[in-house]
Every structure is written in C-alpha cells, then in structure tokens.
Amino acid sequence: MISCEELVKIYKTDDIEVVALKGLNISVAQGEMMAIIGNSGSGKSTFLNILGGLDRPSAGQVRVGEWNLLKITDEELVQYKRNTVGFIWQNNARNLVPYLTALENVEMPMMLSGRYDRAYAKQLLEWVGLKERMGNKLQQLSGGEQQRVAIAISLANRPSLLLADEPTGSVDTKTSDMIMDIFRKLNRELGVTIVIVTHDMALAAKVDRVVAIRDGMTSTEFIKRNPNLDGGEEEAAAGLARMSDVHEEYVVLDRAGRLQIPKAYLQALQIESKASMEFDGEKIIIRPPKAID
Numbered sequence: 001m002i003s004c005e006e007l008v009k010i011y012k013t014d015d016i017e018v019v020a021l022k023g024l025n026i027s028v029a030q031g032e033m034m035a036i037i038g039n040s041g042s043g044k045s046t047f048l049n050i051l052g053g054l055d056r057p058s059a060g061q062v063r064v065g066e067w068n069l070l071k072i073t074d075e076e077l078v079q080y081k082r083n084t085v086g087f088i089w090q091n092n093a094r095n096l097v098p099y100l101t102a103l104e105n106v107e108m109p110m111m112l113s114g115r116y117d118r119a120y121a122k123q124l125l126e127w128v129g130l131k132e133r134m135g136n137k138l139q140q141l142s143g144g145e146q147q148r149v150a151i152a153i154s155l156a157n158r159p160s161l162l163l164a165d166e167p168t169g170s171v172d173t174k175t176s177d178m179i180m181d182i183f184r185k186l187n188r189e190l191g192v193t194i195v196i197v198t199h200d201m202a203l204a205a206k207v208d209r210v211v212a213i214r215d216g217m218t219s220t221e222f223i224k225r226n227p228n229l230d231g232g233e234e235e236a237a238a239g240l241a242r243m244s245d246v247h248e249e250y251v252v253l254d255r256a257g258r259l260q261i262p263k264a265y266l267q268a269l270q271i272e273s274k275a276s277m278e279f280d281g282e283k284i285i286i287r288p289p290k291a292i293d
C-alpha cells in the first residue's frame with residue numbers, strides 16, 4: 001500500500017533549511033495496522049503529512065497505492081485526498097463544525113465530494129459508538145466523543161488508508177482504549193490500512209508492527225512476537241505490559257546496507273567518527289577503533 005524509499009523533506013524558510021526527513025525507508029502492506037514512534041522533532045508528523053497529501057516531498061520515492069506522491073499533479077492531489085486517505089489529528093477542531101450535529105458533520109465531506117449517503121453516515125457513527133448522540137451538536141459532546149466523530153468523518157469517503165497523528169493525545173485512558181478498539185475493528189472489518197503516529201508506548205504495544213524514526217530516518221522496527229494476542233486486555237492478562245514484552249526489536253537496514261546505531265551504544269563505547277567491524281562467520285562485531293600508536 002505504502003512504499004517509501006530514501007524519502008527526503010526539506011523545509012525552507014527565509015534564511016534556514018530544516019531537513020526533516022533524511023532518507024526515510026518504510027513499507028506498509030495493504031490491510032496492515034501499524035504505529036510510528038520517535039522523539040519530538042524526529043519527523044513523524046512530516047511523514048504523515050506527506051502521506052496525507054498535505055505536504056510535498058522534496059526527493060526520494062513515495063507511493064501510496066497507484067499514486068506517486070512525488071510526481072502527482074495538484075488536480076490529482078485533490079482526488080487523492082478526497083478518495084484515498086482519511087486523516088485524524090490530536091486536535092480535531094480543524095475538521096469539525098461546532099454548531100452542526102454529529103451526523104451533519106459526517107455528511108458534510110460526503111456532500112463536498114458528491115457522494116451523499118445518509119445511511120452510511122449513520123452506520124459510521126454507530127461503529128464509533130455514537131448511535132445515541134448523532135443528533136447532538138458537536139459543542140454538546142465531550143472531547144472523547146468529538147474525537148470519535150472525527151474518526152467517523154475521516155471514513156466518510158471510504159478511504160483505503162487512515163492516517164492518525166497522536167489520535168489519543170488529548171483523551172483519557174478509557175477513551176484511548178475505545179479508539180484503539182475502533183481502529184482494530186475498522187482494520188479487520190473494512191480492511192482499512194491504518195498508520196498511527198504516537199508518543200504513547202502503551203498504544204504502540206497494541207499494534208503488530210512499530211517503526212521508530214530517529215533524526216528523519218527509519219532506525220528500529222518492533223514486530224509482535226505473538227500476533228494472536230491482539231487486544232490490550234489479553235496482553236495485560238498475560239502480564240505483557242511493555243512494548244519489549246510484546247515485540248521483538250530489529251534494527252533496520254536500508255537498501256545500501258546502512259544501519260543506525262543508537263547514540264547511547266556509541267557513547268557507552270566512546271565510538272565517535274569511526275569504528276572497527278569484524279565478521280566471525282556468525283556475528284558482526286562493532287568495536288571502538290584500536291588505538292594507533
């Protein structure tokens with residue numbers, strides 16, 4: 001579904017350039033539900049905004065389904081945003097209208113794209129657990145309920161890819177669990193591919209695959225050891241609370257065979273600009289360079 005190779009994004013302002021993505025490699029399979037984690041400023045939102053068609057990539061390759069986002073025209077981008085992707089933000093105020101009802105909010109994007117379907121709008125609100133509240137104005141709903149309306153809106157045009165940037169960032173744990181359950185249901189039953197950007201490790205532990213971005217590059221990947229344990233509840237019952245309990249960690253190699261060594265390891269070994277590397281037939285050993293007399 002998503003194939004991204006050596007993706008570069010440079011933001012240019014008057015006198016400075018920020019390289020937000022420095023050759024990012026990520027693939028996401030159709031129907032997958034995965035998370036992206038990373039420190040503040042590592043480039044997570046930049047990546048999601050490029051996938052959502054809100055920002056243009058500077059170089060590299062990024063494809064979503066049939067679309068090549070590096071070459072897409074402005075007209076095609078409008079179609080892409082309307083038909084292929086749905087977007088959910090932490091602060092959903094930007095795609096909700098407070099004086100309309102929940103149902104009217106979901107119907108609006110359908111009207112704009114000429115595919116009005118009241119029955120589907122109602123079904124979406126039922127899916128997110130708001131059957132009883134669909135006639136309420138947005139301002140009469142709690143923050144968590146509004147976030148669930150935002151999920152229904154993001155699905156109004158039947159996208160095949162759902163992008164969520166910190167979707168549980170401003171809700172309590174109970175609502176956060178409910179949102180994750182909704183995502184899993186949408187993923188299973190509608191086959192929607194879901195990419196979630198999050199700081200929340202507990203949330204990341206609930207998906208099958210987590211990709212960590214460090215300094216604008218893919219660094220580490222965590223794959224679930226037992227994909228049969230899926231909801232948070234089963235994991236909690238099995239005493240698997242942390243991501244390291246649930247996932248196996250892998251370092252990511254790019255096409256040229258480069259890998260990122262965590263800063264902490266380099267500092268511990270006092271490795272700076274070079275290291276010595278040895279292959280013993282089974283393992284690759286990286287050590288500080290031998291002192292030269």
Ligand SMILES: Nc1ncnc2c1ncn2[C@@H]1O[C@H](COP(=O)(O)OP(=O)(O)OP(=O)(O)O)[C@@H](O)[C@H]1O
Pocket residue numbers: 011012013018019020038039040041042043044045046047
């Ligand atoms: N519009 C912009 N103009 C200039 N620089 C930007 C712009 N958007 C992001 N950046 C810079 O790009 C880098 C990556 O930012 P990004 O928002 O993608 O990080 P992030 O990992 O999502 O961080 P956070 O978790 O804090 O949201 C940062 O150095 C940021 O300052």
